[in-house]
Amino acid sequence: MFITLAAILAIVGTLAGGYYFAMRPVILRIAVGPGNSDDLRVVQALTQAFTQAHSHIRLHPIQTDGPAASAQLLADGKTDLAIIRGDLDVPKNAQAVATLRKNVAVLWVPPPAKGKGKKAGPKITKVAQLAGHRVGVVGRTPANVNLLKVILQQYGVDPGKVEIVQFPASDAAEAVRGQKADAYLAAGPLNSKITADAIAASTHDGGAPTFLAIDSAEAIAQNHPVYEASEIPAGSFGGSPDRPDDEVKTISFSHHIVARKDLSDVTVAAFTRQLFAIRQAVMSEFPLAAKIETPDTDKDAAIPVHPGAAAFVDGEEKTFLDRYSDYIWWGLMGLSAMGSAGAWFAGYLKKDERHNNSSLRERLLEMLAAARRSDSTEELDHMQAEADDILRDTLHCFEAGAIEEGALTAFNIALGQFHHAVADRKALLMSMPQNLQRASAQFRATGTL
Structure with a gap:
């Protein structure tokens, strides 16, 4: 009797311990950067929201110098999740969990300067006319320079014949106001304050900037699957008259939340479910969270989707009983067998x-x-x-x-x-x-x- 009771208590204790470890909060490290970026602020808001909601999944942000550094941490296995740019090299062990936001490339030319003693700038209305001119790129990341080179090459412009200057995003408005370039490129979401302020700074003497359309966006997307053909709606950057005053064709790319390929499907599914469940609450404090979208689950997606995220998107996420029913069934069978064995042994002792x-x-x-x-x-x-x-x-x-x-x-x-x-x-x-x-x-x- 004592042996049977001990066996029952051992199995019950094992099941209770298994349930505790299955239900305890799981902390996921997420690499994001640079500091003061919109990506970092979104992740910090999500981290706080998960903690306040006592969610099963918790986040531990790891600040990096940018998406490239975040991607390297994931490749080295030093983080569980990372925020990366889709147009950069994606680690081989990375799989998509969600699309954090979409960014558009904005090319514009400031209006010619007016006034006594001021020399009018060159007349640029097309991307192909950028050869021999200076183009300012907002942000220090090399990825934005590579983006400009992709656009120039599509129009047959040798990047070597274009003088490219970069300045920090925090100094974008001041650089544009100082007329340090003939044209400018910014990459960010449509509601980016940095881009809007830089465009506003280029408006002077009553003139309006000229937006350069990337009419070959479909061809660029065909040759470079990480990019997509997109449009900038009229009035996206405010102003009077509207900036731009008409729809402008361009290309876009995404910032993704990716996870290590070997991260548990159950854990990733739980994180994805929490992410979209709490997104509405985060939007009230940080509107950029509204841009979070489900990942592309197509087999030919640029970044393959993680099976856990795909299970959530397709409605095939497994419940606790689905995941552990086999263990519970075998546990009950083992309990029954041990009970029978205990009864036989007890009977043997009393023969x-x-x-x-x-x-x-x-x-x-x-x-x-x-x-x-x-x-x-x-x-x-x-x-x-x-x-x-x-x-x-x-x-x-x-x-x-x-x-x-x-x-x-x-x-x-x-x-x-x-x-x-x-x-x-x-x-x-x-x-x-x-x-x-x-x-x-x-x-x-x-x-x-």
């Missing part, structure tokens, strides 16, 4: 008691036959006392579980018959004369009359 009780029952039946032949009340009393001892031992065996209720019933029948036999024999002996009793006893002792 000697059962054998002894069986011998006592046989002795009772022998005394039953002897009582019917006895010629002495003293002998009957002696057998009666022995029957009481047998009864006591039998009840002890029954309480200890050595014998079953059926065996106890059979013993009770035999004991009842014995008591009747003793009572009948005593009544017969009491009705016989003393000399007859002695003669009968002598006859049974010697075998002669």
